[in-house]
Amino acid sequence: MSIEILMPALSPTMEEGTLAKWHVKTGDTVESGMVIAEIETDKATMEVEAVDEGVVGKILVDEGAEGVKVNEVIAILLEEGETEVFAPAEGGGSGPAKGRVEGGASKASETAPVPSPAPKPAASAPSVGKADISPASGGEKDGGDRIKASPLARRIAADKGLDLAAIDGSGPHGRIVKRDVENAQPSEAPSKATEAPASAAPVDLDDPLKAYGIARDRYEVEKADNITKISAKRLSESFRDIPHFPLNVDCRIDALLDFRKRVNAAAEKDGAKVSVNDILIKASALALKKVPAANSSWIEGGHIARHKHADVSVAVAIEGGLITPIVKDADQKGLVEISREMKDLAARAREKKLKPE
Known part of the structure; x- marks a missing residue:
């Protein structure tokens, strides 16, 4: 038809x-x-x-x-x-x-068209x-x-x-x-040929981020309200279904460069040299502490992990792609300490001596 x-x-x-x-x-x-x-x-x-x-x-x-x-x-x-x-x-x-x-094609007439000859009778x-x-x-x-x-x-x-x-x-x-x-609900008894993988085990709310290597004393767990649950669902759908694109902006960082010059002058006696990237790591960590909602993780089942510390990952270019070593507790570290740690992490990343975290 x-x-x-x-x-x-x-x-x-x-x-x-x-x-x-x-x-x-x-x-x-x-x-x-x-x-x-x-x-x-x-x-x-x-x-x-x-x-x-x-x-x-x-x-x-x-x-x-x-x-x-x-x-x-x-x-x-x-x-x-x-x-x-x-x-x-x-x-x-x-x-x-x-x-x-x-x-x-030929224009439609007000009367029904005459059927074309067909090999089958009474077509x-x-x-x-x-x-x-x-x-x-x-x-x-x-x-x-x-x-x-x-x-x-x-x-x-x-x-x-x-x-x-x-x-x-x-x-x-x-x-x-x-x-x-x-x-719709998944079939309770699927056939062996179409049986789906077993669903993940229920989240252990006593230590929900254990699989990620995050110590339990580094975050608190709270139950999400209905509005937050719906928002999380809608944002996930948006990220999955709607095309995204990056935006770039130019920033005037004269004050930051002047600050860096003064920091390096004071740290010269220790043989340290702070980069703009080191300052951005520290600034990001302080921003996460100032806005706790941004320093949180979603836990399946409708719970949120509020992190007590600010860990910042930094992309490092290596042969074959990128790796993102983590500066832990960046909110509690000084610029010189962050600078030294970042140089060490970058060197180990390029030598492929970093362990996955």
Whole structure:
């Protein structure tokens, strides 16, 4: 049957987007997983892949069209042997495909088109199905039925180790959406072939950071309130789903350089020389002490570890990449001590004599 290709939702808040580019044209053969278009939102431009196979019967939305609503039909895909292009008519029901593209295939008439000759007797007019296009490859239900799910639902399901075939969709036409995946529970008795790895053991709140080599007397544990839990969840989703980019600013550091000159003059008798980097390490440590929320770690299960000391890691370039040795208790150390320790750490890092921490 003819398949409608719909405008996908690329984020939970997306309502419309721009069809930036078509990678196919009418008459092209489409295979599952093939990139067919590029969709642009206010956050990113993403390639979308076809879930179904067939031949492009008609493109309904022009390349470059703006304000295309989510779930709007943007193209029609014909299965093998089909020659008529059908889509829902404006007044409901089925009729010849109509859309933003005025040229191209023959114009739609108000009367139903005459079916083309078919080798099978009593051939009925093709019905119209729905097809998802997604940035991720789609799966299949048992029996070969396509799983209809939004791109975000697919990503969350993959992160949670959920089988989309076992989830009922509550979106349009039974489509699986974000809330369906979030409300789904992992199967209690998965088969051996699909059994997921055992979940991590419950966090020991008596010593939750033991695995990271952090002594228990160096932090305090407190229970997070509901607002903090929700904020943590939303920030994690944002970091995972939304593209990030760095920002650079120029700083006037005349006062810092003057301060460094005076420090080095006083430390000259000890043979020490403080760098700008050493001063930044100390400043970062003092800032962490001044803002305890920034000097904290999230513990699975809804708890927060508030660190009593400020440890600062510093990137050191070595052959083959970067390593980040840690200046511990930087808030309690002087600039000369930090300078000497940093020189020692950098030398050991380049000689590959540092132990992982």
